[in-house]
Amino acid sequence: MKIAIASDHAAVDLKAELADWLRAEGHEVDDLGPATADRVDYPDFGYKLAAAVASGAAERGIALCGSGIGISIAVNRNPACRCALVSEPLSAALSREHNDANVLAMGARLTGVDMAKACVSAFLSTDFGGGRHAGRVEKLSQPAL
Template sequence: MNPANTPVALGADHAGVAMKAAIREMLEAAGHPVADLGTHGTESVDYPDFGAAVASTVAEGRAAFGVLVCGTGIGISIAANRNPAIRCALVHDVTGARLTRQHNDANVIALGARMTGIEVALDAVRTFLSTPFEGGRHGRRIQKISPGWSAPQ
């Protein structure tokens, strides 16, 4: 994992609250400061609220990385990516977590609690946090998906 003092923001809707709790426990045990932005219960809530909260926390520099969980991970990742400073990737396994850091310099990942088992999710988060961005040709591509870039006419 990145140094133990790397702050991580967490967010989940009602479908992801149990997985988020397990991720929080793992992160805190590893020494990461955690901003748990909710939700904290199983009552139905709206995933965009939590995707936006984690995205803002990362974009403003109050956390280096974010982890989001909803039922599939799809909706909450879309919500996070509405923030232009965020590169949120939906991952289902360790390989996806590793590649999204190496190639996409993702700063947030989303997981589907109904799609991915808890042990796989924990391994994916560990991998995500410990994998550096490769740069090089990938840096040029990241510039092309960053705010302000436009395709040649």
């Protein structure tokens, strides 16, 4: 699977560990940055990740920042993205099964490497359930204001 991954400075180490692990698992990983722990703004990298997923350049995305909150908000500004902030594997699986999430967000200050890998594994191995969820998911990309 082609996976785009991005973070802010607070999550650059977790991003590198996950990218290496995903490559070892056989996935194609596009690391969208940053390359160092120098201070950056998470919206810039969230928007970049969202564009990669929305355009089809990546099938799925992984968004990381200190808490996971800020970057998930940035990704979700793109109507083609459904980014789920999770901290454990069940939520990661349900985000796929019920919400057809195409981006997973986590907080590096809150989620350890092993738990992050478990979340990513659940996210990547779970299919969208469709059925009663399909109409709801479609509404997520077309908000009625």
